[in-house]
Amino acid sequence: MADTILRENIDWSNSRALAHRRRRHAADRRLQISGIVAISIAVGLLGVLIVSLIGTGYKAFVQTMVTLEFPIDPELVDAESPADGNYRLIVKNAMHALFPDVEGTSNLKALNEVLTNNVQFMVRDAVVADPSLIGGAVTLTVPASDPFDQLNKGEIDRDTPEAQRRVKDQQIVWFDALDAQGRISLPFNWGLFFNADSRFPELAGLSGAIVGSFFALLVCFLISFPLGIAAAIYLEEFAPRNRWTDVIEVNINNLAAVPSIVFGLLGLAVFLGFFGLPRSAPLVGGMVLSLMTLPTMIIVTRAALKAVPPSIREGALGMGASKHQVVMHHVLPLAMPGILTGTIIGMAQALGETAPLLLIGMNAFLTSPPGGILDASTALPTQIFIWADSPERGFVARTSAGILVLLGFLMVMNAIAIFLRQRLERTW
């Protein structure tokens, strides 16, 4: 093959060739650098997102509390029916006793604004639980109201003019006096996890949302797990290749890409409108979520079944097992780790899904957690949406904290999935 003979020695090191090569390598470096820039932007954006959430949210994990002694005046509380006492006045008197020189209704009202609105009910619950307190006194640690919580956390600047901040100068003096007496503390905010929703940021918590999300995910799991596995086994192991199974397959792939809000419309029109199931119920939420996760479940399960090598099937068939026995006794158990991993990832997706739950009314304002799958309830993402929409400033921190809790749950679920994958999955 000497057809093409180099007629002359090409000087690959002349300046033109060198410049050309340099240009080409510069172009190569440019592409590489732009790739690095793109990745840095993506990573940086994730960093900004997480930092801004933590930066606004961490303060909601602690709560300013005020420790006070409430004298229970027997004239205000009837020992026969302790629940009906005038606890509003008891709280007022307790505050007044600390600052006896405060005069006038509006000043007294301003003084009481330091405490959260529901203190009277907390005192009432304490007295109802222990009626022997009547005539004595009870010492309680109660949340400070939202403006003072923020004052204590430094969110409200003391240097801004009085007209532009939510706490008056006089109230700051009172608050500082309470602080000087050692009555102000800043403990971990358990209320964020154990309280239900409230109009007052200092009392609002996620318990209703967590329970609601749990019920909805339970329903979603109970429907989509068996249904998804059965459908996947049929399509992967038994279905003949014909037009019908093609239709089902294309349909499942398309269903996986339908926007989630369309599933919300389906739930609204069919589950609520046609079947008349209760609005805002985790049952309906779970059913809608299960229809959404079903395609994912089927796709994941099929992949896990496909990963089981044919030699297992052939071996079992050769030993005289029926087709069903091959699948049930051999293929499915071997595919189970993969299926479980996929299921957890699907459930994590369902946990973060918001739009369809809004349409079926799981964004209601509810001050108690649901007792069952038919009670009205919120879910974690919808609770975040409600808080994000609330005008009170204290809800900004609550929203970020709620998001951090949600992301925490998602991370735990994904970590379990990764752990399962590494521990149980085999390569053949």
Next chain:
Amino acid sequence: MAGYVVLLIIAMSLIAYFVGRSSGLKFERANARSTHSRPGYHGAFVAVWVGIPALVLVLLWTFLQGPIVDRLLIASLPDQMTVGASQAQLDLYLSEIQNVVAGRLFGEPTAEIVAAAERLERWNEIARWAMLVVVAAIMIIALPFARARLAPRFRARNNVERVMSALMIFCSLVAIVTTLGIVVSLLFESFRFFEKVPVTEFLFGTNWEPQIPMRDDQVAGLGAFGAVPVFTGTLLIALIAMLVATPIGLLTAVYLVEYADNRVRKIVKPIMEMLAGIPTVVYGFFAVLTVAPAVRDFGSGIGIAVSPNAALVAGGVMGIMIIPFISSLSDDAIKAVPSSMRDGSLAMGATRSETMIRVLLPAALPGIMGGILLAVSRAIGETMIVVMAAGLIATLTFDPLDSVTTVTVQIVTLLIGDTEFDNPKTLAAFALGLVLFIVTLALNVLALSIVRKYREKYE
């Protein structure tokens, strides 16, 4: 009640299983060689015949009890209340009766309503007990019948396997039923909408003011349902999102495939998965909390007025959400190009960037295009980011600093807190949903067919 009945069914099926299994064991002990099925299959056979008919009955009963009782209740109302009454009025009676039963009294209900409420309570009670009795009876009758069929030569296994196959086929049909449910419910409500508002006005009108008069004599707010500004708003935000996501996602994929070593890949891949796994409501809050103020401050810094709900904010944050989607699909597409093409190009002395730009990317273009189309469909259907960060008022503009609204925002705002589907305002949401479904479906079908064709080319 239905829960207890299901528990009863489970308990009865377990009993049936052990009954069947014990006969199977007996056959096996008597003559193992001439027994066809293992004892477990005999048990499963009896359990299936006891459990499944009862379960189907319970499901049907729970779904049908409400509508049937309502029908009966309307029929039992005195004639002067029902004759000539509209459907809406009848529904009103029903909800009033149900409220009385639930103990929620508003004002003084009439005697007829109270009587009907008592009837409803009684009938519901009867229906609940009747379900329990009927289900129990079916199971008790089915048990001896199924058991009587057992014999040493009885094909219990084949029977059970047939039932299981049928169940599996039923499960795989659920996906079809879901699609049908979506199509039917959207079409049905949309038709009712188009009876009130002409299709042409909806599709080509440029004025979107979805209000309805609260009273008949109200002058203002007849409502206008021209959805063009809503569509353009959706497209504008999706376009911004794609302008953000496509270059970043594509370059990320290029770098990961061609330049990155395993160490970098091991770090970047999980970060991309994290971006993909963050719920959209989080992105929405991020847009409101951080991005919108930043964009506004930057705008006022260089002297441009930026709307608080600027399309740029919602679109940009949506773009962040879509980056991992584009990067992983492009990654797959580039990797699917046969390595012989890459090796050939490199062997000819091409640099890595020349190989990438002149060989790999052109070859992977159909796959990348498919991925981008899928991403567009996701951007159009994305809800929470735009609900939180985009505007509510439909303006016909392509200015990214102005506030626009989208199809999904309108669906959510029109439907939140509303349950009556009889006015154009709520029905409009279903018409928008229909458009959304058709557009995203078309994009998906197109994208999947492109991807499939391209895959066939290299396999």
